[in-house]
Amino acid sequence: WPAIAPLVAEINRLKEEKNAVILAHNYMTPDIFRLVGDFRGDSLQLAREAAAVEADIIVQAGVHFMAETSKILAPEKTVLIPSLEAGCSLAASITGPDVRLIKERYPNYPVVTYVNTTADVKAECHITCTSSNAAQVVEAIAREWDTDTVILVPDQYLAKNVAAQTDIRIITWPGACEVHELFSADDVSQLREAHPGVVILAHPECPPDVLQAADFAGSTSALASYVQDNSPNKVVLLTECSMSDNVAAENPGVNFVRPCNLCPHMKRITLENILDCLIEMKHEVVIDEKMRVKAKAAIDAMLALPK
Numbered sequence: 001w002p003a004i005a006p007l008v009a010e011i012n013r014l015k016e017e018k019n020a021v022i023l024a025h026n027y028m029t030p031d032i033f034r035l036v037g038d039f040r041g042d043s044l045q046l047a048r049e050a051a052a053v054e055a056d057i058i059v060q061a062g063v064h065f066m067a068e069t070s071k072i073l074a075p076e077k078t079v080l081i082p083s084l085e086a087g088c089s090l091a092a093s094i095t096g097p098d099v100r101l102i103k104e105r106y107p108n109y110p111v112v113t114y115v116n117t118t119a120d121v122k123a124e125c126h127i128t129c130t131s132s133n134a135a136q137v138v139e140a141i142a143r144e145w146d147t148d149t150v151i152l153v154p155d156q157y158l159a160k161n162v163a164a165q166t167d168i169r170i171i172t173w174p175g176a177c178e179v180h181e182l183f184s185a186d187d188v189s190q191l192r193e194a195h196p197g198v199v200i201l202a203h204p205e206c207p208p209d210v211l212q213a214a215d216f217a218g219s220t221s222a223l224a225s226y227v228q229d230n231s232p233n234k235v236v237l238l239t240e241c242s243m244s245d246n247v248a249a250e251n252p253g254v255n256f257v258r259p260c261n262l263c264p265h266m267k268r269i270t271l272e273n274i275l276d277c278l279i280e281m282k283h284e285v286v287i288d289e290k291m292r293v294k295a296k297a298a299i300d301a302m303l304a305l306p307k
């Protein structure tokens, strides 16, 4: 750490001076996650933190849709994202007008959107979900609408993985996470062969045959808790690379096998641009107020469900 110590010290000093907090997603590199992050977690945990934050400024160490979610939930705060290039292939796969067309075609079915979407998509949907509550949200909205069919966009794999856990029929959209779609069931068999006894954990954005072959699936924080609670001798996390680094730092007795895929969007966030963002107060997230209120209704519907 010595080379980055001055950067870390300056970021932490500016946070105090400006009354700012850093919300750090589990995919941040350990320097950000462990040394400057004030709140750490998966998408759902970070959204809950944003809604409760008392500081004046939120710096989102994550991707753009996460910063938008924070702004939607905390409109009176200044929300900054250190890089405008921190996008997401799922968020880029669908637009608000796409959702309007879906609703015209299926007016009797509720539309659930994964939080990995832009504010204009959320504004068109009835409720949001994350990887930690997708099945619960689908079942709750189906009950509320008294329907056996729910639309879940934009991640086709998450939708198929949820469909495997419920009797609800799910209509989806051909979006995918460019990081998780690269894992295959073949990878899982090869890992089991090369590392007998290895415990294989997968994120629900992976294709369904990967989840079927894995030992456990869950949100980024659920994967971290699984390792913490079970202390497996050898584990592989089929997800973004920084997860293993961050979970390994908390679990020194566990061996990590590391085939992983980098998320180029998450990796746009660096200590350097976090510092710039605090000095220059950029890039501020701004959302049209009418759109924000509609998007907030969809997120609030999710947050109101029992934890």
Ligand code: 13P
Pocket: 026, 041, 042, 043, 044, 116, 130, 131, 132, 177, 203, 205, 218, 219, 220, 221
């Ligand atoms: P989590 O909500 O599980 O943290 O997932 C966010 C994400 O972008 C996964 O690719």
Ligand code: SF4
Pocket: 063, 087, 088, 089, 090, 091, 116, 177, 178, 179, 180, 205, 240, 263, 264, 265, 266
């Ligand atoms: Fe989007 Fe996938 Fe990156 Fe998550 S890992 S931010 S879903 S591209």
